[in-house]
Amino acid sequence: MKIIYITNARIPTEKAHGLQIIKTCEALANLGVAVELIAPTRKNYIMEDVFSFYHVKNNFKITYFKSFDFFRWHQIIGHLSFILNSLTFLLTLRKNKLPNDSVVYTRQPEIAWLMLRRGYKVFFEAHRWPESKNKLFKFLLKNIAGVIGNSQGTVSEFTKRGWKNVLVAQNGVDLDDFNVSKTKTELREIFSLPVTKKIVLYLGHFYDWKGVDSIIATAEKMIADTEIFFVLAGGTTADINQYQKIINDKNLTNVLLLGFQKHQHVPPLLKSADILLLPNIPISEESKYQTSPIKMFEYMATGVPIIASDLPSIKEILNEHNALLVPPSNINKLAPAIKHLLQNQDLAVKISTQALTDVKQYSWQKRAEKILKFAQNYRI
DSSP states (O other): OEEEEEEOSSSOOOOHHHHHHHHHHHHHHHHTOOEEEEEEEEOOOOOSHHHHTTTTTTTEEEEEEEOOOOOGGGOOOOOOOOHHHHHHHHHHHSSOOOOTOOEEEESSSSHHHHHHHHEOOOEEEEEEEGGGHHHHHHHTTTTTTTEEEHHHHHHHHHTTTTTSSSOOOOOOOOOGGGGSOOOOHHHHTTTOOSSSEEEEEEEEEOOEEEEHHHHHHHHHHHOOOTTTTEEEOOOOOOHHHHHHHHHHTTOOTTEEEEEEEEGGHHHHHHTOOOOEOOOOOOOSIIIIIOOOOOHHHHHTTTTOEEEEOOOOHHTTOOOTTSSSEETTTOOOHHHHHHHHHHHHHHHHHHHHHHHHHHHHHHHHHHHHHHHHHHTOOOOO
């Protein structure tokens, strides 16, 4: 079988979808599948080779199709740049012929629609159901071979609208990446983090529903406790500038912004912490029911205890046995939970050990095996 993964995204990218796409391609190729990733040419400040940037095997092919990049004028034309980029990439795809026996895999419904019209077997990887585009999604994905959903919540949205050939395949982690031999002290020295303090760490993007504002508010509430130190890693340059100003204005000496971290730096950074935070906020159906954060699985692989928001999307994986769950965006609950976990080592060891056991079923490789079996069992 040859799988052609088509994405209309900048590759490589610092965003989580890029890592998810690359890890999927690598894991499928590990199973002996001929995998080719097709992406558009985009202006990219990341000059590093894809395989080096994501720290993955060079076991699949990457092909870039020339497509005009309207994102250059995003600040002038706004959302129109996304629409124009989609249209121009579709025109590019239309002009390029792929092998007739290829199986097409994509996360974009418009790409799925085009490749279906061209006679290919197409599988769609879904990460949400967009209520605002309900009719459009139904039209574009009408004859799809199968839907692979990142969560039970996402798949439920498809099944209740009539799709029958569906698979739940949550995101994953490479456990080998977390075999870090250095001590916590040595790891903190690498990232210039305080050695003697209790570090509470968040890693990821700073979107509204990720809960970064809740962490800042919690840090402000706990500033008198000089033993506790908050570290926020990730975000764009604009995010860092915005939150650094907030931190400076509030004189929060207990908060440090580390900025974006390359994938190979994530395991040692996470393992340097005493607590890892996953404070998602339910501001949309996606955040409540459909998300499957890659960092959740990475957190679980560290052996560091997790405090997470009590949300259906999170509780597909985390529970009272492998994490400490708190009401979302409630600093009056988050702050005491942090103190409670730091003061109860037995609880911290218990939940982190269980998380490490539970995450073994969520490797990228096991996910790829499920996807490949699903695709091979498809019948028209």
